Amino acid sequence: MRAPAAYTFLASFACGYQTPQFSSTMPMWTCNVQSCKRPAVRTSGDCIICNGHLCAERLRPTVHHCPGWQEADLYDPAAHKAEQEELAKLFEKINTSALAARASSLQNGIPCSIPSFHYDRETQFSVMGGMNYHVNFDLQMELAGCEVATLDFLEQTHVTAPKVFDFALEGDSDPVGVGYILMEKMPGISLNQCRYSEDQMKKVISQLADIYIELHRFPFDHLGSLDQPGRSHIGPFAREILTDLADSKMQAIGPCSSLEEYHVASIRLILDLILREELYTQQAAQTQDHHQTFYLKHADDKGDHILVDKDFNITGIIDWEWAHTISEAVAFKSPMLFLPVLEEKGYPHMAEYVRKGRVQHQFAFSCGYDIADWDGFLGLFRGLRDTVGVDNGLNWTDWKVAALDRYRNDMELQLLLSRAEQNCYT
Ligand SMILES: [Zn+2]
Numbered sequence: 001m002r003a004p005a006a007y008t009f010l011a012s013f014a015c016g017y018q019t020p021q022f023s024s025t026m027p028m029w030t031c032n033v034q035s036c037k038r039p040a041v042r043t044s045g046d047c048i049i050c051n052g053h054l055c056a057e058r059l060r061p062t063v064h065h066c067p068g069w070q071e072a073d074l075y076d077p078a079a080h081k082a083e084q085e086e087l088a089k090l091f092e093k094i095n096t097s098a099l100a101a102r103a104s105s106l107q108n109g110i111p112c113s114i115p116s117f118h119y120d121r122e123t124q125f126s127v128m129g130g131m132n133y134h135v136n137f138d139l140q141m142e143l144a145g146c147e148v149a150t151l152d153f154l155e156q157t158h159v160t161a162p163k164v165f166d167f168a169l170e171g172d173s174d175p176v177g178v179g180y181i182l183m184e185k186m187p188g189i190s191l192n193q194c195r196y197s198e199d200q201m202k203k204v205i206s207q208l209a210d211i212y213i214e215l216h217r218f219p220f221d222h223l224g225s226l227d228q229p230g231r232s233h234i235g236p237f238a239r240e241i242l243t244d245l246a247d248s249k250m251q252a253i254g255p256c257s258s259l260e261e262y263h264v265a266s267i268r269l270i271l272d273l274i275l276r277e278e279l280y281t282q283q284a285a286q287t288q289d290h291h292q293t294f295y296l297k298h299a300d301d302k303g304d305h306i307l308v309d310k311d312f313n314i315t316g317i318i319d320w321e322w323a324h325t326i327s328e329a330v331a332f333k334s335p336m337l338f339l340p341v342l343e344e345k346g347y348p349h350m351a352e353y354v355r356k357g358r359v360q361h362q363f364a365f366s367c368g369y370d371i372a373d374w375d376g377f378l379g380l381f382r383g384l385r386d387t388v389g390v391d392n393g394l395n396w397t398d399w400k401v402a403a404l405d406r407y408r409n410d411m412e413l414q415l416l417l418s419r420a421e422q423n424c425y426t
């Protein structure tokens with residue numbers, strides 16, 4: 001009975017607020033099992049192996065038999081094969097001579113050649129970064145536009161990121177046949193492919209801290225994604241979790257002018273998605289931060305977006321497509337390793353965000369990406385309540401009893417509970 005739990009937890013943050021702008025909504029995806037018209041679950045319902053968008057019912061382990069990523073022996077080869085097929089389909093659509101002609105015209109007629117595209121697992125990440133073939137088409141277009149706008153904005157900063165030479169969005173009736181961004185290839189290799197000593201790591205951290213300090217020089221007055229190349233303009237969030245489909249059109253949250261507006265809108269949407277069986281959990285954070293300026297945050301925490309040379313100089317930061325503005329406390333929370341570095345560099349208030357980052361981390365992960373790791377979720381959720389002093393000291397069972405009682409008049413919660421009783425959920 002996990003959905004009601006996630007719902008109850010979230011409701012405690014959105015309590016008292018009405019559903020915002022969205023009307024006559026549709027699911028982002030419909031279950032693609034024949035004749036099933038139920039909404040597909042976002043993210044965890046995407047199966048790259050059977051190329052499925054699966055509803056809550058079809059996602060049950062007794063019904064869906066594709067291996068999960070935990071079963072690496074089975075999952076990895078199947079996932080690679082699916083990836084190869086997906087990319088082969090994409091490569092077929094690319095008109096390479098049109099692309100070469102476009103590149104050549106940008107270089108005042110200097111002939112350009114485009115090597116033939118082929119799938120190579122070994123080099124794929126060095127040339128392609130992460131991919132998003134399971135993202136809704138319209139959202140893909142928005143993401144591409146935001147990436148261009150973000151890279152464009154970064155040109156006025158000292159952050160080293162690829163320069164954009166040209167781009168076209170799919171459907172622009174471009175002869176290339178697919179949407180593309182022609183951008184500078186940055187030297188270096190991905191940090192997470194390197195083995196490094198403690199000193200080398202310190203060197204990277206120090207440079208990353210400089211990047212934070214640089215981004216801190218550019219406050220924005222709204223939360224959202226950069227959306228207009230050439231202008232530092234913040235539009236709605238280009239993130240699947242913050243997007244709804246209404247009347248067949250994408251409607252994303254934002255731009256928001258306050259953190260409260262952002263939290264309320266995002267949590268309310270997520271509650272709706274839980275009710276509509278598109279989502280079981282949520283991701284935004286609740287803070288006591290009253291600063292009303294916002295900063296650009298790269299969405300990646302894993303390190304594969306950081307390119308370094310053999311001496312561990314950062315040569316560039318790539319993959320900006322999911323970047324968005326957010327409050328200072330979230331934008332600059334980072335590993336504890338940053339703390340002494342930011343203090344040394346004379347930015348004690350930024351170091352403070354690192355020091356307080358734990359609560360942000362607990363919030364983001366306790367109700368964040370997926371609650372598949374149930375025990376981990378319980379620990380983080382307990383930690384979060386203890387840290388913020390709300391329902392602190394209660395174990396899960398006692399908290400649930402109290403929460404179910406507190407929200408007993410919430411019709412939506414009652415609906416979910418009755419569904420759970422009918423065994424709709426595992
Ligand atoms: Zn599958």
Ligand SMILES: [Zn+2]
Nearest residue numbers: 031036055058
């Ligand atoms: Zn279905």
